[in-house]
Amino acid sequence: MKFEAVTIKDIAKALGLSTSTVSRALRDSYEISPETKKVVLEYAEKINYHPNPIALSLKERRSRSIGVIVSEIANSFFSQAIDGIESIAYKNGYNVIISQSRESFDRESIHLQYLTSRSIDGLIISVAAETKDFSHFKELHERGMPLVFFDRIINEIDTYKVIVDNYQGAYDATRYLIENGFKRIAALANNEILSITRDRLAGYKAALTDHGIKTDDSFIKYCEHGGLRLEEVEQAVTELVSAETRPDAILALGDKLTTGSLRILKAKKIEVPGDIGLIGFSNSETSELIEPPLSIIKQPAFEMGEIATDLLIQLIESKRPVTSFETKKLAPQIIIRESAKNKNKSMLNVEF
Amino acid sequence: MKFEAVTIKDIAKALGLSTSTVSRALRDSYEISPETKKVVLEYAEKINYHPNPIALSLKERRSRSIGVIVSEIANSFFSQAIDGIESIAYKNGYNVIISQSRESFDRESIHLQYLTSRSIDGLIISVAAETKDFSHFKELHERGMPLVFFDRIINEIDTYKVIVDNYQGAYDATRYLIENGFKRIAALANNEILSITRDRLAGYKAALTDHGIKTDDSFIKYCEHGGLRLEEVEQAVTELVSAETRPDAILALGDKLTTGSLRILKAKKIEVPGDIGLIGFSNSETSELIEPPLSIIKQPAFEMGEIATDLLIQLIESKRPVTSFETKKLAPQIIIRESAKNKNKSMLNVEF
DNA sequence: TTTTTTTACGCAATCGTTCCCGGTAACCCC
DNA sequence: GGGGTTACCGGGAACGATTGCGTAAAAAAA
Numbered sequence: 001m002k003f004e005a006v007t008i009k010d011i012a013k014a015l016g017l018s019t020s021t022v023s024r025a026l027r028d029s030y031e032i033s034p035e036t037k038k039v040v041l042e043y044a045e046k047i048n049y050h051p052n053p054i055a056l057s058l059k060e061r062r063s064r065s066i067g068v069i070v071s072e073i074a075n076s077f078f079s080q081a082i083d084g085i086e087s088i089a090y091k092n093g094y095n096v097i098i099s100q101s102r103e104s105f106d107r108e109s110i111h112l113q114y115l116t117s118r119s120i121d122g123l124i125i126s127v128a129a130e131t132k133d134f135s136h137f138k139e140l141h142e143r144g145m146p147l148v149f150f151d152r153i154i155n156e157i158d159t160y161k162v163i164v165d166n167y168q169g170a171y172d173a174t175r176y177l178i179e180n181g182f183k184r185i186a187a188l189a190n191n192e193i194l195s196i197t198r199d200r201l202a203g204y205k206a207a208l209t210d211h212g213i214k215t216d217d218s219f220i221k222y223c224e225h226g227g228l229r230l231e232e233v234e235q236a237v238t239e240l241v242s243a244e245t246r247p248d249a250i251l252a253l254g255d256k257l258t259t260g261s262l263r264i265l266k267a268k269k270i271e272v273p274g275d276i277g278l279i280g281f282s283n284s285e286t287s288e289l290i291e292p293p294l295s296i297i298k299q300p301a302f303e304m305g306e307i308a309t310d311l312l313i314q315l316i317e318s319k320r321p322v323t324s325f326e327t328k329k330l331a332p333q334i335i336i337r338e339s340a341k342n343k344n345k346s347m348l349n350v351e352f
Numbered sequence: 353m354k355f356e357a358v359t360i361k362d363i364a365k366a367l368g369l370s371t372s373t374v375s376r377a378l379r380d381s382y383e384i385s386p387e388t389k390k391v392v393l394e395y396a397e398k399i400n401y402h403p404n405p406i407a408l409s410l411k412e413r414r415s416r417s418i419g420v421i422v423s424e425i426a427n428s429f430f431s432q433a434i435d436g437i438e439s440i441a442y443k444n445g446y447n448v449i450i451s452q453s454r455e456s457f458d459r460e461s462i463h464l465q466y467l468t469s470r471s472i473d474g475l476i477i478s479v480a481a482e483t484k485d486f487s488h489f490k491e492l493h494e495r496g497m498p499l500v501f502f503d504r505i506i507n508e509i510d511t512y513k514v515i516v517d518n519y520q521g522a523y524d525a526t527r528y529l530i531e532n533g534f535k536r537i538a539a540l541a542n543n544e545i546l547s548i549t550r551d552r553l554a555g556y557k558a559a560l561t562d563h564g565i566k567t568d569d570s571f572i573k574y575c576e577h578g579g580l581r582l583e584e585v586e587q588a589v590t591e592l593v594s595a596e597t598r599p600d601a602i603l604a605l606g607d608k609l610t611t612g613s614l615r616i617l618k619a620k621k622i623e624v625p626g627d628i629g630l631i632g633f634s635n636s637e638t639s640e641l642i643e644p645p646l647s648i649i650k651q652p653a654f655e656m657g658e659i660a661t662d663l664l665i666q667l668i669e670s671k672r673p674v675t676s677f678e679t680k681k682l683a684p685q686i687i688i689r690e691s692a693k694n695k696n697k698s699m700l701n702v703e704f
Numbered sequence: 705t706t707t708t709t710t711t712a713c714g715c716a717a718t719c720g721t722t723c724c725c726g727g728t729a730a731c732c733c734c
Numbered sequence: 735g736g737g738g739t740t741a742c743c744g745g746g747a748a749c750g751a752t753t754g755c756g757t758a759a760a761a762a763a764a
Contacts, residue, residue: 005471005750007750008750008752009750017714018713018714018715019751019752020713020714020716020752021712021714023750023753024712024713024753027752031711031712031713032712032713033711051750051751052750053469054415054471054749054750055410055749055751055752056750057406058404058407058719058749058750059718059751060719060751065449072435073425073434073438074428074431074637075431079425079426079431080426082425082426083425083452086450090451095470096449096450097447097449098434098448098450100438114442117402118447119357119405119406259637259638259641262641266641285426285611286636286638288615290643291641291642291643291644292643293643357720359719359720360720360722370743370745371720372723372745372746373742375722376723376743379722383743384741384742385741385742388743403720404720404721406719407719407720407722408721410721410748410751411720411748411749412749
C-alpha cells in the first residue's frame with residue numbers, strides 16, 4: 001500500500017527546470033521571472049503538489065507538532081481543554097499529539113520520553129496524580145524544551161502556567177455551604193502533592209476559619225489517583241459517613257471525585273442534599289441532568305487549552321530565550337443547583 | 353529556544369568512525385565487530401542518543417503517524433474510542449493526530465486535506481453528519497491511502513469498517529419499549545444520510561412492524577447536526593410533543609440526541625418516563641446518575657477504537673495491496689433503567 | 705563597442721539516517 | 735605465494751526541500 005506524492009523534482013523534470021528554481025518559484029522569490037512562476041504554479045496546482053512536511057521538518061529542525069500529556073482524554077475537563085488546544089494549534093499550523101498518563105508516574109515518564117524522541121517542538125502538561133518526582137520535567141526544561149503547564153502545575157519549574165483560581169473556587173463553594181446551613185463540611189481531595197489539591201484545600205480551610213469553624217483533619221480525605229478508581233472514592237466516602245460525627249456536606253475537589261462520591265452516596269442510599277450536601281469541581285456536560293442536579297465549580301477548560309497553546313507557541317517561536325514567565329489565573333464558575341441547597345429550606349422543595 | 357539533539361554524526365566523530373558504521377552498529381548489523389558495537393552502543397547510551405524520527409520518516413517515506421477525524425472529542429463515545437485508538441497506536445509505535453469535524457462538511461474536507469498533506473500513513477474516520485458527498489474520501493482511497501471507517505461508515509467505499517450492530521440495538525430497544533406498554537414510539541434520529549441513521553431506523557421500524565405497530569413517519573424526526581446544536585433537538589422534540597397524537601416514548605438514535613432530548617423534556621416539565629419514556633444510544637459515563645436514570649444502548653467504544661486501529665495498521669504494513677475487506681460488527685449493550693421502565697408499573701415505583 | 709549591472713537560473717551543500725557499493729586487510733587453501 | 739574468502743569498515747548517494755553562491759545571458763551604462 002503506498003500513497004505516492006508528487007515532489008518538487010517531478011515538477012522540475014516535467015518543466016525542464018532545476019529543483020531550486022521550482023522551489024523558489026513556489027515561494028514566490030524575486031529571483032524568478034513572472035513567466036516561470038506562472039508555469040510552475042499552474043503545473044503544481046494541476047498535479048496537486050504539496051510540500052512534504054517531513055522534509056521541511058528535517059531541514060528546519062522543527063516538526064510543527066506539539067505534545068500533550070493529560071491524565072485521561074475521556075474526562076470532560078480534559079477533552080474540553082484538548083478541544084481548545086487543538087483549535088489554536090490548528091490555526092497556527094501545528095498538530096497535536098495526545099497521550100494519557102492515567103495518573104501513573106510510569107506512564108507519564110514513558111510518554112514524555114516517547115514524545116521528546118518524536119521531536120516535538122513543545123509540550124503542554126497536566127501532571128499525573130502519582131507524580132511526586134519532577135526531575136524528568138526539570139531536565140527537559142533545562143535542555144530547552146518549551147513547556148507549558150495547565151491545571152496541575154509544578155511550582156518549582158519556571159515556565160508558563162495556566163490555572164483557575166483554585167483557592168477562590170474552593171473558598172466560595174465552602175462559604176456557600178456554610179451560609180446555607182451546612183456546618184460539618186468534609187473535603188474529598190486528590191493526591192496530596194498536587195498543586196490543585198494544595199490550593200483548593202487552602203481555600204476550603206480559609207473559608208472554614210473565616211467563618212469560625214475549626215478545621216478537622218479527619219474530615220479531609222485524599223484519593224491517590226484522583227478518583228480514577230472508584231474504590232478509592234468508596235473508601236474515602238465510607239470513612240466519612242461512618243465516623244462518629246458524620247459530615248453534613250462534602251466538597252469534592254476533582255471531576256471524578258464529584259461524580260464518584262455521588263455514585264457512592266447513592267449506592268449507600270444517602271440522600272443528597274437531605275442527608276449530605278454535595279458540591280464539587282466538575283466540567284461534566286450533564287451535571288444539570290443528574291439527580292440531584294449537581295452544584296459545581298466549573299473550570300473554563302476550553303479557554304485554558306487555548307491560552308496554554310498560545311503561550312506554548314509564543315515560546316516555541318520566540319527568537320530569543322524567554323526568561324520572564326507568568327501564570328495565567330482564570331476565574332472558575334460556581335453553579336449552585338439542588339445538591340448543595342440549604343438543608344432546611346430544601347425540605348420544602350422535596351416533592352411529596 | 354532550541355532543543356539540541358545528538359545525531360549519529362556526533363557519535364561517529366567522537367569515536368573516529370564513519371556514520372555508516374555507527375548506523376550499522378546501532379542496528380546490530382552482522383558486518384560490525386562485537387567490539388565496535390559495544391563501544392558505539394555504550395557511547396550512544398551515555399550521550400542519550402535517539403534516532404531522529406523525522407529523518408527516518410523521510411528515508412522510509414512513512415511517518416508512523418495516523419490521522420483521526422471525528423465529529424467531537426468532548427463526546428463520551430468518541431473520547432472512549434480515541435482512547436482505544438491511542439492505546440493500540442502507541443503499542444505499535446504510531447502516534448495519533450486528531451481532528452474534529454464538528455459535523456461540518458467543510459471542516460472535514462479541510463482537515464482531510466491538512467492531514468494528508470502532513471504525510472500520515474493512514475486514516476481512521478467517523479463521517480460528519482453534514483457530509484453527503486463522499487468524493488474526497490473516495491479519491492483518497494483510490495490513491496492508495498489506507499482508510500478505516502468506524503461508527504459512521506460509507507458503504508460505497510470498500511475498505512475496513514468497524515461498527516456496532518445498529519439495527520439490532522435499535523430493534524431491541526424498541527422491542528423493550530413495546531413490551532413494556534409503550535405504544536406510540538417516536539424516533540429522534542441523526543442526519544438522514546448517515547449509515548447509523550439508516551441502520552438504526554431500520555431496526556426501529558422492523559421492531560414496530562414485527563409487533564404489529566404501523567410506523568408513522570411523523571414520529572420520526574431528523575437532526576441535521578446530530579444534536580450538536582441543542583436548538584435542533586428542541587425543535588424536533590417540540591414538534592413531537594405538540595402533535596395531536598403525542599408519542600408516549602422516544603428512541604433517541606445518538607449520544608447528543610439522548611441527553612439533548614432529556615434536557616428539553618425537563619425544560620418542558622414533561623415527566624420521564626411518566627409522560628414520555630426515553631431510551632437512547634449513549635456512552636455517557638454518568639447516565640446512571642441522571643434523573644431519571646437513563647436507559648441506554650451503549651457502544652463498545654474503546655474496543656471499536658482498538659479494532660479500527662489494528663485493522664488500519666494491518667493495512668499500512670501489509671506488503672501487498674489488500675483487496676478483501678471486512679466489516680467488523682460488534683454487539684451493543686442495552687442497559688435498562690428508570691427512563692424506559694414500564695409505564696404502568698412505574699407508577700408504583702414513584703416515591704410519594 | 706566594451707564594461708558593468710541586472711536578471712534569472714543552476715549547482716551543490718544541508719538536515720539525519722540508511723544502504724548499496726567498494727575496499728582493505730587478515731586468513732585459508734592448494 | 736597467488737587466488738579466494740571472510741570480516742570489517744568507509745564513501746557517497748538518496749529521501750524532499752531550502753538556500754548561499756556562482757554564472758550565463760540580457761540589459762544598462764560607459
